[in-house]
Amino acid sequence: MVMLLGGEVLIRLARPFSTPDTVRDASVPFVPSIFSRHRLKPTIEGQKAHESFYINEAGFRGPSFSIPKPEGLTRIIIIGGSAVFDKPAEDKYKRDDWPHLAEQFLKKLGYGQVEVINAGIPGHASFDSLGRLYSQIWMYEPDFVLLYNAWNDIKYFRKLTPHAPLISLYGPYDDKRNPFMNYQGLWDRLFSFSQLYVKVRSRYYKWKKLFGKEGIIEAGEFQDTYSPYGPQQYRLNVELFVDACRNIGATPILLTQATLVTTDNSREERERIVYKYPKLSHSALVRAYEETYQIIQSVGKEKGALVLDLASQFNGQTDLFKDHVHTTKKGSEQIASAVARFLGKLLDKQVM
Numbered sequence: 001m002v003m004l005l006g007g008e009v010l011i012r013l014a015r016p017f018s019t020p021d022t023v024r025d026a027s028v029p030f031v032p033s034i035f036s037r038h039r040l041k042p043t044i045e046g047q048k049a050h051e052s053f054y055i056n057e058a059g060f061r062g063p064s065f066s067i068p069k070p071e072g073l074t075r076i077i078i079i080g081g082s083a084v085f086d087k088p089a090e091d092k093y094k095r096d097d098w099p100h101l102a103e104q105f106l107k108k109l110g111y112g113q114v115e116v117i118n119a120g121i122p123g124h125a126s127f128d129s130l131g132r133l134y135s136q137i138w139m140y141e142p143d144f145v146l147l148y149n150a151w152n153d154i155k156y157f158r159k160l161t162p163h164a165p166l167i168s169l170y171g172p173y174d175d176k177r178n179p180f181m182n183y184q185g186l187w188d189r190l191f192s193f194s195q196l197y198v199k200v201r202s203r204y205y206k207w208k209k210l211f212g213k214e215g216i217i218e219a220g221e222f223q224d225t226y227s228p229y230g231p232q233q234y235r236l237n238v239e240l241f242v243d244a245c246r247n248i249g250a251t252p253i254l255l256t257q258a259t260l261v262t263t264d265n266s267r268e269e270r271e272r273i274v275y276k277y278p279k280l281s282h283s284a285l286v287r288a289y290e291e292t293y294q295i296i297q298s299v300g301k302e303k304g305a306l307v308l309d310l311a312s313q314f315n316g317q318t319d320l321f322k323d324h325v326h327t328t329k330k331g332s333e334q335i336a337s338a339v340a341r342f343l344g345k346l347l348d349k350q351v352m
Helices: 002-014 020-025 098-108 126-135 151-157 186-191 195-208 229-247 282-303 310-314 329-351
Strands: 030-032 038-040 074-080 114-120 144-148 251-255 306-308
Touching: 074 098, 074 126, 074 329, 098 114, 098 329, 126 144, 126 151, 126 229, 144 229, 144 329, 151 229, 151 282, 229 251, 229 282, 251 282, 251 329, 282 306, 306 329, 310 329
Parallel strands: 074 114, 074 144, 144 251, 251 306
Antiparallel strands: 030 038
């Protein structure tokens, strides 16, 4: 008993106090949604909120924006998953996520009447982005909508079949399965007062590898192949995205997703790639990414949609990525610069 009490005192002195509630407060705040699996919970003044992320009333990262759109303003909305949300950029006051950096670059280039909205939501795949486009984003009168999705789609490539379609593979967001954010039973409730118990519990769940930074880690063997229905679904999502943009009067722009993943990744680089989510071998993951690039280019050509090939510019550059797809500060700046230059040329054409 004395040893347990001593361990409790030492942990409380040496380590930050933590409970599932503190983990939840430090996480991106999700709420369930109908047309996508989840959306971001707006930050409410006076209530607890993530210290780094301000979520406006529309559920997007960054400051509020005017509705209806002000006359003369060019509104650009960038939609995708965590690679758009840009979580590593943790300063809500500097707005140093790459979509907002792109806006700053555009203004430095002389485009004053332009606004870039970061509509990225961690975990979202292209079907989530499509659902949000027609159920919400169209009302904000975007002039351009940029789609930046691949990694979260590749996660379903292995398992998608007619017997396991998207509608059966995914459901609304539910954080109750996250053991780091919720008590899991009687023992948790009885011993939650003990930081020694909380720390041991956390180590146990990390050891079991049931949950990671990108959600639930599903059981299953790693594979060297994936279902042909995965890329077909991705193509359909992209095609419908292009059509939906035009239906709302916006110009669609398809971006290939830049990644650390390449054929010749070093051992150190492969250790930063989280294979446990797509459950694919390295060679299969490389093929999956290449197939998304081919689809983007093909859909762009067939439908006359604009394509910005970020992958060919940045893939495999170690200093630009924290892991398989999330960027470092330098990576965010370079992507923002490339996007701003591309958009600047389009804005010049509008003036001519």
